[in-house]
Amino acid sequence: MNIWKISIKNFKYKPLYSFLGILMLSVSIALLMGIQQLDKSFRQQLENNLGDIDMVVGAKGSPLQLVLASVLHIDNPTGNILFEEAKSILKNPMIGKGVPISYGDNYKGYRIVGTTQDFPELYNAQLKEGRFVQQSMEVALGSTVAETLGLQIGDSFQSSHGLAEKGGHDHDEPLTVVGIYKPTHKVMDRLIVTGLETVWDVHQHEEDHGTDNEHEEDGEHDEETDHVGHDETESHHEGEGEHHHEEESQQEITSMLVSFRNPMALLTVPRTINENTNMQAALPKFELERLYQFTGIGVKTITWIAYAILIISAITIFISLYRMVRDRAFDLALMRSYGANTFQLIKMVAYEGFVIAGIAFVFGVLISQIGVFFIFEMITDQYKQTMPLQLGFQELSQTAGLVVLMVLLSIALAIYPIVTMNISKILSHEK
Amino acid sequence: MISTKGLTFKYDNQDAVFKFPDIELGESENLLILGKSGIGKTTLLHLLAGLLRPMDGSIEIDDVPIHGLSNKQLDRFRGQNIGLIFQNNHAVQSLKVVENLKARLFFAKKSVSPPRIADLLEHLDIADCTNKKVRELSEGQLQRLGIAMSIVHQPQVILADEPTSSLDDDNCNKVMQLLMEQADANDANLIVITHDQRIKPLFTKKLEL
Numbered sequence: 001m002n003i004w005k006i007s008i009k010n011f012k013y014k015p016l017y018s019f020l021g022i023l024m025l026s027v028s029i030a031l032l033m034g035i036q037q038l039d040k041s042f043r044q045q046l047e048n049n050l051g052d053i054d055m056v057v058g059a060k061g062s063p064l065q066l067v068l069a070s071v072l073h074i075d076n077p078t079g080n081i082l083f084e085e086a087k088s089i090l091k092n093p094m095i096g097k098g099v100p101i102s103y104g105d106n107y108k109g110y111r112i113v114g115t116t117q118d119f120p121e122l123y124n125a126q127l128k129e130g131r132f133v134q135q136s137m138e139v140a141l142g143s144t145v146a147e148t149l150g151l152q153i154g155d156s157f158q159s160s161h162g163l164a165e166k167g168g169h170d171h172d173e174p175l176t177v178v179g180i181y182k183p184t185h186k187v188m189d190r191l192i193v194t195g196l197e198t199v200w201d202v203h204q205h206e207e208d209h210g211t212d213n214e215h216e217e218d219g220e221h222d223e224e225t226d227h228v229g230h231d232e233t234e235s236h237h238e239g240e241g242e243h244h245h246e247e248e249s250q251q252e253i254t255s256m257l258v259s260f261r262n263p264m265a266l267l268t269v270p271r272t273i274n275e276n277t278n279m280q281a282a283l284p285k286f287e288l289e290r291l292y293q294f295t296g297i298g299v300k301t302i303t304w305i306a307y308a309i310l311i312i313s314a315i316t317i318f319i320s321l322y323r324m325v326r327d328r329a330f331d332l333a334l335m336r337s338y339g340a341n342t343f344q345l346i347k348m349v350a351y352e353g354f355v356i357a358g359i360a361f362v363f364g365v366l367i368s369q370i371g372v373f374f375i376f377e378m379i380t381d382q383y384k385q386t387m388p389l390q391l392g393f394q395e396l397s398q399t400a401g402l403v404v405l406m407v408l409l410s411i412a413l414a415i416y417p418i419v420t421m422n423i424s425k426i427l428s429h430e431k
Numbered sequence: 432m433i434s435t436k437g438l439t440f441k442y443d444n445q446d447a448v449f450k451f452p453d454i455e456l457g458e459s460e461n462l463l464i465l466g467k468s469g470i471g472k473t474t475l476l477h478l479l480a481g482l483l484r485p486m487d488g489s490i491e492i493d494d495v496p497i498h499g500l501s502n503k504q505l506d507r508f509r510g511q512n513i514g515l516i517f518q519n520n521h522a523v524q525s526l527k528v529v530e531n532l533k534a535r536l537f538f539a540k541k542s543v544s545p546p547r548i549a550d551l552l553e554h555l556d557i558a559d560c561t562n563k564k565v566r567e568l569s570e571g572q573l574q575r576l577g578i579a580m581s582i583v584h585q586p587q588v589i590l591a592d593e594p595t596s597s598l599d600d601d602n603c604n605k606v607m608q609l610l611m612e613q614a615d616a617n618d619a620n621l622i623v624i625t626h627d628q629r630i631k632p633l634f635t636k637k638l639e640l
Contacts, residue, residue: 001533001543006526013525331523337482338580339510340539341503424477427517428592 003344007351010324017320022242022360024081024313029364029399031306034371036395044301046072049187050284051122052097054266057086057273058255063282064290070101070255071284073111073187076163077103080252081279083196089256089273094265097121100253102199107157109165110145112175112192114199114253120181122257123188129153130179136197140179151177159202200251278328289400310406317356318410321349325417332418333426341380345418350411361400432458433479433620438442438488440474448486449581451475461614461621463631466640472624475640476590479622480513481505493587510539514581514619516610521577522565528576528603529561532583541583548583555579555609574598574606582613589614591623595630603629618625 011018049072058066059079068075083100090098100124102114113119125142130153133302141151151157156174175194183189243257258281260266270281325332332345435472438451444478449471456462465474481497490498492512500508522531529548536543552558555575560568568576574594581589591610595603607630614621623630631637 001530001537005530006523006534009525009530288594328519328524331525334520334523335534335538336506337480337513338535339506339540340538341506344538391619424474424482427482427515428473428477 001308002271021317021356025360026363028309030367034368036300052259053257054260055258060280064287066282067284067287077254078365086256094262096259096261100258102253105159114196123184123186125181125184128182138178139194142189143183146180174209198325314406322415333423336423439486463634463637464624470640481509512587514586514589516581518535589621
């Protein structure tokens with residue numbers, strides 16, 4: 001027999017109160033941990049996805065949309081820009097590298113991005129097998145794409161028009177897998193990389209092939225993803241007329257990913273582009289900060305709710321302990337008459353509080369992990385985003401510290417009657 | 432062995448000062464303290480148990496002047512040398528019978544000997560209650576558990592506060608017999624305070640407050 005055992009017996013003696021304390025505390029811990037983890041993983045994943053991209057240049061529109069579409073590949077693009085015009089900005093000496101990308105098709109929900117050899121370098125992506133894309137209609141797969149779809153070198157598939165998995169029509173020309181990249185844990189993993197020519201060719205061909213069809217549909221088709229795709233073909237069409245081979249000067253891309261040579265460029269280059277050209281320049285880091293301001297409200301709200309529940313749970317634990325101390329004052333006085341000193345009784349109450357806190361912490365972390373896991377599963381499913389499921393030691397210890405503080409406070413308040421206990425008075429009023 | 436001299440006590444919020452007659456008990460001597468309600472019987476008992484501190488005077492148990500001990504020493508002395516019996520509440524509610532006895536020994540810092548506990552419960556005829564919860568016990572069983580709690584740690588002094596007032600004649604006799612028997616077996620002093628006239632004949636030494 002020792003103090004711990006007695007504490008645990010006390011804890012079991014009033015299971016309802018103990019359960020209530022644990023329930024409330026674990027819910028608040030789960031909320032705190034879960035929201036922190038989601039927020040952190042979300043930010044980390046987005047920032048990680050930026051790679052070496054300092055600026056993105058695309059058609060005029062919402063800069064946030066441009067970043068979401070062309071950098072994070074989770075939104076539809078704002079429109080197209082002329083390749084020639086986009087290239088002209090690269091003349092600025094402060095700009096290091098400009099990677100053109102063009103997209104509008106998918107295969108089973110994974111985006112097909114037409115670009116140059118420089119694109120994988122933005123993400124430090126290296127080939128696992130095969131080779132780089134060299135000709136039109138060749139593709140190299142990001143690791144997630146290859147893994148989920150089970151595609152091998154030499155396999156070929158037909159891409160679908162549009163960016164969503166369903167809703168577009170299939171293109172006739174098969175694309176052939178020539179390379180598979182190693183995992184980068186960045187957005188690159190879930191992209192199908194091909195040459196710019198592939199995208200141009202596919203849509204040019206499409207143009208020749210089904211001109212009549214496309215045109216008839218155009219009027220009433222509201223499917224947005226499809227529409228975006230259309231935009232591309234549409235503008236090709238307008239620009240090119242019936243020419244089979246486009247002239248270099250009229251070729252279009254969706255956007256240009258730019259990395260700076262000099263950080264000073266951040267201050268001047270975007271403004272110059274926005275003011276002097278038909279294109280817009282967006283800074284991914286800046287736009288993401290703006291995005292966090294929106295998501296931050298949700299995070300803050302949930303965090304405050306979690307704090308409120310934490311305080312209520314601390315009060316519940318306090319009441320549970322205080323009731324024990326008050327309602328069972330005679331038992332405590334009996335223990336004093338058995339030779340227990342004040343400190344032992346305090347320990348008894350404190351241990352009970354710690355048992356509640358400990359169990360609640362384990363459950364809370366468990367609930368939050370299960371919750372976060374399912375949310376991530378959902379995100380992976382819907383957005384083809386994989387987020388690293390990580391439990392930060394810092395968050396864990398922060399929450400633990402907060403919980404310990406609250407529990408200590410409830411204990412400190414609850415033990416007051418023990419400190420001032422008049423054993424004789426309690427024992428002589430036993431009836 | 433107990434001796435008190437010039438014992439007085441005053442409650443903080445009251446003016447009345449209790450003055451108690453001196454007590455001298457030799458080895459294994461028992462004492463019955465009689466008196467009306469409110470005269471200070473329980474106060475005297477609590478003074479002897481070290482639960483209250485006297486205003487003046489001395490209390491010596493086995494040559495230890497307990498009025499001079501620090502709080503912690505007093506807690507310890509009480510745990511090891513005093514056994515208390517109450518009228519109604521006998522054990523800690525959240526613990527089972529055997530756990531109560533173990534806790535009693537734990538607080539007294541004495542080693543737990545399961546056979547001794549089993550023997551004691553057997554002797555008091557509550558062996559079948561060993562693993563029962565305290566609230567599952569009958570009144571008579573509770574009273575016997577109270578006795579077990581007061582002697583399991585082999586104290587020098589057993590102090591009983593109205594141990595029989597809620598019992599019928601039959602149980603009253605049984606309880607007193609057990610108490611005196613156990614006190615004897617442990618070479619302990621038994622001090623009973625009561626207004627119960629039924630147990631008067633059992634004691635040779637009496638003190639009327």
